[in-house]
Amino acid sequence: MPTVDLGETSLREFNQALHQLREGTNETDWLVLNPKGHHAVAVGVDAPIRVEIKGSVGYYCGGMNKLATIVVDGSAGPGVAENMMSGAVVVKGDASQYAGATGRGGLLVIEGNASSRCGISMKGIDIVVRGSIGHMSAFMAQSGNLVVLGDAGDALGDSIYEARLFVRGEVKSLGADCIEKEMRPEHHEWLRQRLDDAGINGVATTEFRRYGSARKLYNFNIDNADAY
Amino acid sequence: MCGIVGLFLKDKALEPKLGAMLSDMLAMMGDRGPDSAGFAIYGGAEDGLAKITVQSASPGEDFPNLPEALSKALRAPVEIRLKDTHAVLTVPEEKLAEARAEIGRINPRLRVMGVGESIEIYKEVGYPTDVSNRFGLKDMTGTHGIGHTRMATESAVTTLGAHPFSTGPDECLVHNGSLSNHNNLRRELIHDGMRFETENDTEVAAAYLSWRMSQGLDLGQALDKSLSDLDGFYTFVVGTKDGFGVLRDPIACKPAVLAETDQYVAFGSEYRALTKLPGIEGARVWEPEPATVYFWEH
Numbered sequence: 001m002p003t004v005d006l007g008e009t010s011l012r013e014f015n016q017a018l019h020q021l022r023e024g025t026n027e028t029d030w031l032v033l034n035p036k037g038h039h040a041v042a043v044g045v046d047a048p049i050r051v052e053i054k055g056s057v058g059y060y061c062g063g064m065n066k067l068a069t070i071v072v073d074g075s076a077g078p079g080v081a082e083n084m085m086s087g088a089v090v091v092k093g094d095a096s097q098y099a100g101a102t103g104r105g106g107l108l109v110i111e112g113n114a115s116s117r118c119g120i121s122m123k124g125i126d127i128v129v130r131g132s133i134g135h136m137s138a139f140m141a142q143s144g145n146l147v148v149l150g151d152a153g154d155a156l157g158d159s160i161y162e163a164r165l166f167v168r169g170e171v172k173s174l175g176a177d178c179i180e181k182e183m184r185p186e187h188h189e190w191l192r193q194r195l196d197d198a199g200i201n202g203v204a205t206t207e208f209r210r211y212g213s214a215r216k217l218y219n220f221n222i223d224n225a226d227a228y
Numbered sequence: 229m230c231g232i233v234g235l236f237l238k239d240k241a242l243e244p245k246l247g248a249m250l251s252d253m254l255a256m257m258g259d260r261g262p263d264s265a266g267f268a269i270y271g272g273a274e275d276g277l278a279k280i281t282v283q284s285a286s287p288g289e290d291f292p293n294l295p296e297a298l299s300k301a302l303r304a305p306v307e308i309r310l311k312d313t314h315a316v317l318t319v320p321e322e323k324l325a326e327a328r329a330e331i332g333r334i335n336p337r338l339r340v341m342g343v344g345e346s347i348e349i350y351k352e353v354g355y356p357t358d359v360s361n362r363f364g365l366k367d368m369t370g371t372h373g374i375g376h377t378r379m380a381t382e383s384a385v386t387t388l389g390a391h392p393f394s395t396g397p398d399e400c401l402v403h404n405g406s407l408s409n410h411n412n413l414r415r416e417l418i419h420d421g422m423r424f425e426t427e428n429d430t431e432v433a434a435a436y437l438s439w440r441m442s443q444g445l446d447l448g449q450a451l452d453k454s455l456s457d458l459d460g461f462y463t464f465v466v467g468t469k470d471g472f473g474v475l476r477d478p479i480a481c482k483p484a485v486l487a488e489t490d491q492y493v494a495f496g497s498e499y500r501a502l503t504k505l506p507g508i509e510g511a512r513v514w515e516p517e518p519a520t521v522y523f524w525e526h
Contacts, residue, residue, distance in 0.1 A: 036500065036503040037498060037499035037500035037501075037502075037503050038500070056499050056513075058498055058499060058500055059498075075499070075513065077483070077498060077499060078483060094513075094514070094515070096483065096485075096515055097480070097481075097483070097515075115480075115515050116479075116480055116518070134480075134518075135480075135518065136479075
């Protein structure tokens with residue numbers, strides 16, 4: 001198992017080593033020590049490997065990830081898993097603002113809390129937060145799913161498109177054009193599967209409420225023509 | 229961008245290391261604010277005495293005769309400690325207001341950075357590690373301190389545009405962000421008798437807090453009021469004689485991390501700034517909530 005000590009190896013060297021890996025590589029398990037809040041740790045990986053980071057990271061950890069599973073055994077700074085394409089990013093602690101922003105695929109699991117703008121402009125990623133999320137989360141969220149076991153802050157799902165939001169706790173307020181929707185059998189089924197994927201047991205899907213777009217803001221409405 | 233660090237010690241045993249710890253924190257935030265840097269250190273208060281930190285662009289010419297001239301004008305003993313372009317004058321507490329006025333009369337080129345029983349404010353243009361080396365931050369001692377690294381957006385890169393800004397005796401403010409209504413607010417504050425030295429937005433925030441406190445509000449109440457009167461982005465860290473506070477605007481785009489152990493409360497724009505602190509692995513680390521005033525006091 002390759003072990004990289006970021007106190008000794010430069011971040012650029014480490015990220016370049018990850019970028020050179022391709023499908024079929026034998027170096028599938030990486031251990032990263034002493035991240036000490038560095039930015040851009042394990043960004044742009046494009047191989048089915050596992051990277052475990054022992055400690056807290058700064059901005060953009062796991063950004064643009066494809067295929068890899070990246071585990072942060074600590075907390076993550078702003079923009080963790082930003083624009084993830086596939087694979088998984090797991091944060092054992094808390095995540096700062098805009099976690100999973102613009103993500104196109106894959107699974108982001110945050111075992112602590114996520115702060116403001118979690119899942120902003122998400123485009124297909126699934127995000128599961130075991131704790132609570134801050135204000136303006138899922139702003140302009142286009143597709144994908146945001147699952148929150150705790151509470152959501154102000155203006156959840158403001159100007160949302162077709163992403164689905166599942167919240168187990170309180171929602172402080174809903175943003176423009178975001179409404180509560182019925183939990184149908186297919187939602188329970190999907191949620192059960194995703195909770196299992198995220199390693200979350202003992203939580204019933206009936207405890208969640210679903211929120212999504214009222215579709216009044218992003219569809220052109222002839223009655224609003226005067227506003228333009 | 230800008231970077232902020234703050235360290236409030238609970239454990240007296242760490243007081244001799246305050247400067248060393250703060251200088252490590254400031255160095256980690258160098259790339260967030262390479263234009264200039266500054267810091268406020270609280271400590272060394274002595275009964276009956278007050279400190280005045282002054283700055284000069286020509287310290288070699290301006291400082292040698294200053295203590296004697298000031299002592300003569302005040303008819304009281306004055307001591308001076310030199311730190312590069314700054315000097316800390318110690319005067320009898322009851323002579324503080326008079327001393328401030330006399331300094332301006334003796335030499336109008338001198339700038340008063342801050343006054344109070346325990347505060348000392350140092351700031352200069354240059355890369356943050358160079359600035360902290362010039363002033364010898366590493367060897368300073370004290371109870372708490374605040375540092376700032378500046379990437380200028382709203383006004384020129386000058387010594388006076390660097391942070392911290394003094395908001396009153398033993399009080400100071402540092403800021404990460406930009407205020408959008410500072411010109412209007414400055415006009416209103418000038419109308420109410422406040423004086424300004426720069427075009428800087430943070431100076432307006434500092435003057436605003438001083439103005440509110442002159443109306444009888446305490447710092448916490450003044451910060452609360454600022455939530456409705458200041459428009460723009462800000463993470464503020466404020467220092468007082470005994471305390472240290474944090475406030476983020478309601479949108480909270482500007483990053484902030486707090487850490488607390490039995491020994492200290494620490495603030496950093498990023499977690500990186502805190503990584504060299506003792507016991508950080510076991511600290512409670514969290515992001516301060518938007519529009520919420522946090523305050524710690526001795």
